Amino acid sequence: MVDRDWADFYRWTLGREPRPLFERVMAHAGTPGQAVEVGFGDGTETLALLDLGWRVLAIDPAPAAADVLLPRVPPDALPRLTIVTAPAQVATLPPLDLFYSGFSLPFLPPAEFDVFWAGLRAALRPGATIVVNLFGPKDSWAPDEAMSFVDRDRIEGLIDGLELLVLDEVERDGEAFSGAKHWHVFDIVARRPTVAPEP
Template identity: 45%
Template sequence: MTPTFDWDAYYEAMSGRPPRKNLIVALEHWGDRVPGRAIDLGAGDGLESRELASRGWRVTAIDGDAGLPDRLQGVEGVTAWRENFAQIAELPASDLVFSGFALPFCPHEHFDALWGAIRTCLRPGGLLAVEFFGVRDKWAGTPGMTFHTRNDVERMLWGLETLLLDEDEREGRSVDGPKHWHVFHVIARCPAE
């Protein structure tokens, strides 16, 4: 079954949620170092961008949704950048790249270029906190999306220090009803120079 996404309905349904756990754990790994520049890739409702800004990070929030600039208007320390994943060739140098459940929505034919831009923009000592959908996810095979095996994920993390690689497979719910989830939660650090 091909999922259909009404992102406004999704944001409304998720209203009041806390920041994604993967981001909070990544910030714990950052520790007491001075906050730097962060990217919120697939910023959606802007919740994680706001959380980062409230902690002193300078955030570039990126999403293809036309409503993103309005959702983040007036949030100090956040710049909204409207861009579809397929169009991203380069990202600003960053100390933290966060993407919560968004990377799977990059079309397969553009994923390697996007991943290359992510890896290239990460500064030495910087953190990566992302999720990938696995090949046993209910939506696997959906056109316009990308799914990975554990070997794929391990290969993509080559050269980084893996702080978390949690493969989560379970029955649950999505905004459109029951769903079998197969997700890789990842936190990794770029080696210091």
């Protein structure tokens, strides 16, 4: 079973740099608009988005996440930040220009992942970008039926109709907060076209 003591995990990761996939995308991001981050955790990427001028809806089910984030938000950025302490699948997404979730969506149960993803697709404005890390079937945690895992065929279905910008598959042995594990991760960046494709 995966360790889900999120308060301790957020304290463990506090002070890290933004994740590489996030930085890779933000280096070429356009005009700041409405961003949504699911599983904002220690707040690293949320703070980076605020620093770049984005409006951010930050969603995390753990109250500890807000406790860790809020004291670090510059006062002039507070009006651009909305925090929702709730599971992602029950949160209402606004029309958005950027969606980011680093290693969080796999913790949604499969049926709830599907519902959330459908809502996310509906919330994308033309030109909006999705940036996510999803877990593959060779991940150590794959036997956990309460989590969601994808393969390449499933990813093709998830991003059908979107422009695929990045699809990197990584397998490695490493560490997690709960101990040693085998990571099987898909780094995905996809964008809604600004013009609808012809039928």
